[in-house]
Amino acid sequence: MSMSDTFHLKIAEFLITQINNGTYACGDRLPSENELCAQFQTNHHVVRLAISRLINMGWVATYQGKGSFVKSRPEAFPYSLSAKTGFSSNLKGRPLAHRGQLMQWEKRHPMPHEARYLDLEMHEYVYDLRIKRFINEQPMSLSTTVIRAHDVPDLPDFLADFQSLYKILSEHYQIRPIRTKSIVQAIMPTLKDTDLLHLPENVPLVKIESFARHPSGHPFEYNVSKIRSDMCRYVIDF
Template sequence: MVQAELQHLKIAEYLIDCISAGVYKEGDKIPSENELCRQFGTNRSVVRQAVARTASLGWLTSWQGKGSFVNQRPRLVPYNLSSSTCFSDNMNNQGIMHSCKLLKCVKRQPTEKEKYYLQLDRESSVYELEILRYVDRCPISVTTTILPAEKVPQLEKHLNNFQSLYQVMSGYYHLKPRRFKSVFQAMLPVTSDAELLHIPENVPIIKIESFVNHLDQPVEYSNSRIRGDMQKGLITF
């Protein structure tokens, strides 16, 4: 049992390596089950497990009676993370087509954690925004952002034709957001995020919690979930 498990992982790794190296290109049909059985000296059950695993990770699509074909791979996007960068500026500086969609904007009472992070008192309220961002029309990240309502009064009035949160913060509220801390974590997505990002639930994401100040006062706490297969981070010190 253990040997079969290891063998199907080995075959899946081989297929992914071949696709990554361009041996099998987008739209190509990979070798048949029989060919892979002969190549690796194993049975069809093990090969099917390997192909199913490769497909579940987004590399292949299998069609009954036709075989398995290489999927289009998403663009790998470099992202420069520094104290002053924002998504729009990052993409514009690289000439990358991007867009975003505001999924939610609600005004509510903060949680205890949000009160602590944003240094809020008992009577304060916050705005919660959820933003889905795209690169080349492909979803790359979903971000939940918490803002103190007193810093961005009547925020909902400035979100028509929403393109960039930092443009709103600087243009309407004269804030100069500066990221002072970010916490990274690799993890698997929850179902709702996987659906928004168009990925299987077993494809890892990068979670980034960011803490942002304006003139040394907390002005934003955000939680971004980013597709691990689309982003390459660059941290500037």
């Protein structure tokens, strides 16, 4: 790839640096296309590519006839990955409004990999819960949690006013799952992910596949979460 093919990336990175260092604050108008063309000695096509990149990454919004303006961006908060931390416990004591929304649930037989992870026979049952989580009413993660049905009898009785799965487990079953392993991977969002999380086009997700045990020692939970990479900074506690 030649320098001419990537020059718009240089312009985009320059503008991001200017936003990060406070030269342009939220709501400020960026230089016009003509001003950027003159500043970087390039043409309108290259400048438009740079601005499109900033739009796709969620840094700016463009309005016809007015120009491009810096957008507010969610502040990344520390998210700890340790044996006993969950979404709510990570945010405890922080001035951030947070909640979970149960999008759907079902009781079913486990899939082969779930049966293997949870030490179940294929004829046994699991609860499958799909949860969307919010910070300050901004969608930040999509989670699929699969737990052994035998450990949580009558779980549907407690799902009507859902706020937090771990709150239900603690209050009604005296269970605090213990995370034993997490696998972290950067992925690009699907179209559905982008829609559900109100995600800018080119912002990747962090996929975290986690395994947790029941306090008594047996496998209890298998979870796959997809989290906005621009909203979290991950802290690994050893």
